[in-house]
Amino acid sequence: MSIDFSDQVAVVTGAGTGLGRSHALELAARGAAVVVNDLHNPANDGPSSAQGVVDEIVSLGGAALANHDSVSTPEGGAAIVEAAVGEFGRIDVVINNAGIVRDGSFAKLPLESIHSVLDVHLRAAFYVTQPAFVKMKEQNYGRIVFTTSGAGLFGNFGQANYAAAKTGLIGLANVLAIEGARYGICANSIAPAARTQMNEGLLGDLTDALDPELVSSMVVFLASRECEATGEIYSAMGGRYARVFTGLTTGWFAGFDNRPTADDVLANIDHINAEAGYRVPTDVTTEVDELNAYLREAQG
Ligand SMILES: NC(=O)c1ccc[n+]([C@@H]2O[C@H](COP(=O)([O-])OP(=O)(O)OC[C@H]3O[C@@H](n4cnc5c(N)ncnc54)[C@H](O)[C@@H]3O)[C@@H](O)[C@H]2O)c1
Known part of the structure; x- marks a missing residue:
């Protein structure tokens, strides 16, 4: 194993089950001290799912701490990070993984389902990551992984x-x-697919192929010192790894002296959509680079 997390500390949210559990086990196996976060209802008998993962890590010779704060409040996010720093002295890796689904067609989606899902996935990512x-920043080092989804990147009924x-x-x-x-x-994102409690019975013929550990290989790479990628999105499922990106087509330039109308846009929509020669901007200024080039050309 060349990727190694000795002397590093990782937080994995929602790591009592599913993908998070798998990420936590693999990070710990490679030497990271891991804060295993997941919810726990004290009214339930027995140890929490997060404690179960911690016990597993410790029995294999690793270091881990269970944390039961909710990611979906600012206090919870701060407490999760404080647990890592308080127990292990630093924080090198954050895997934002905790999640829920509350599906429903848009016209009938209750407000509670909108708020709770935005809270656990999007607001929580701010609360934990900030x-x-x-x-x-103080350490001059960090690796952050967000868990997005093809449902957001590409759409899903x-x-x-x-x-x-997720987007x-x-x-x-x-x-x-x-x-x-x-x-x-x-900071990078993964769009996974794996068999977990979240999608039980929904994966059909691919169920056997969609092992959560196959997603963890990409997550652990993105969490490593060796990873130099940033701002990227990777699809990871069933042993297939692929990059997802936002591309900008070459488009159609009307010229600075023209005032194109909606009819001109209609007339050129095929050019505007054509994918040949697309670029992948790295920030918002590179989006307008081409227009600047046209401007310099026009100014001679
Ligand atoms: N399984 C897939 O195919 C798939 C596909 C795309 C994206 N994802 C994403 O991957 C992540 C992991 O999902 P999974 O499939 O392992 O599901 P999972 O249900 O097994 O795991 C999610 C975990 O998050 C925990 N959690 C929920 N709310 C929380 C909160 N407020 N605070 C802390 N923990 C909380 C749950 O208790 C659960 O253990 C999620 O973000 C999910 O949206 C999964």
Whole structure:
């Protein structure tokens, strides 16, 4: 194993089950001290799911701490990060993984389903990542992974709340990649598919192939010192890994002296849509680079 997390501390949210559990186990197996976060209802008998994962890590010789704060409040996010720093002295890796689904077609989606899903996925990513980002800046090092979804990147019937929350994370990651660059902080996103309690019975023929551990391989790479990628999105499922990106087509330029109308847009819509020669801007200024080039040309 060359990727190693010795002397590093990782937080994995929603890590009592499913993908988060798998990420936590793999990070710990490679030497990270891991804060295993997940909800726990004290009224339930027995140890929490997070404590179960911690026990598993410790029995394999690793270091871990269970944390039961909710990601969906600012106090919870701060407490999760404080648990890492208080127990292990630093925070190198944050895997924003906790999640819920409350599906329903848009016209009938109750307000509660909109708020709860935005809270657990999108607001929570701010609550957990912001205090971690402050520590990472002080340390001049950090790796942040967000868990997005194909449902947001590409769309899926009945998941307007989930899709919006998951795609909001992409905007957050894009900005953290830019703001974190000078502090050695990388921020990336994964769009996974794996068999977990979240999608039980929904995966059909692919169920056996969609092992959560196959997603963790990409997550652990993105969490590592070796990862230099930032602001990227990777699809990871069933052993297939692929990059997802936002592209800008070459488009159609009307010329600075023209005032194109809606009819001109209609006449040129095929050019505007054509994918040949597309570019992948790294920030908002590179989006307008081409227009600046046209301007310089026009000014001679
Ligand atoms: N499984 C998939 O195919 C798939 C596909 C796309 C995206 N995802 C995303 O991957 C992540 C993990 O999902 P999973 O499939 O392992 O589901 P899962 O239900 O097994 O795990 C999610 C965990 O998050 C925890 N959680 C929920 N609310 C929380 C809160 N407020 N605070 C702390 N923990 C909380 C849950 O208790 C649960 O253990 C989610 O963000 C999900 O949206 C999963």
